[in-house]
Amino acid sequence: MQFIRCTGKLLKEAGFKPNAFQRDESRFSFLGQWHANLIYIDGRKSVIFVNDRTLFNFIAPDINRAQIRELPKLFESCLSCVISSEAFPENVKYRILGEYEDIGLAKSSSRSVLGALNNLAFHYKNSILNAGGVHSWKIPDIIHQMNRMPMQPIKYQFPIEEIRTLYGISS
16 A cells, blocks of 8 residues: 555545544555645645655646545546656556555655645646636646756756656656
């Protein structure tokens, strides 16, 4: 099982109680855990996901509470779309998605990743508003750009390059 570590704001919106979480440790995977945060863009709920290891990230804009309550399904669906849009080889795509067939939720645990999440929230919010809002056709391009932004916690590398290196994909 892999975990999505959620901020308190996201857990509250989803209606999860602290004792509802499984205490199992995640099994080994190349990417490992993710963190997620709830933000509001133009009054609409959106969830940002960021990988702990590579800071590879994406946003699910304009979602409702029912979708938040099905966070693992939302994560898998969005991850599949983003991985496909990055044109990873099919074997790598299936390998990545296979790591997240069983997903649990847990409380956030890394200050460094939370800092990156907050930074990404600022950039996503501004970029999406400048592109016309949460229904803009430019959102896939914004996600693409965010993964090509140097991030301090990974020594100013690009998240896309970190994931490519991790899976041995040449640029």
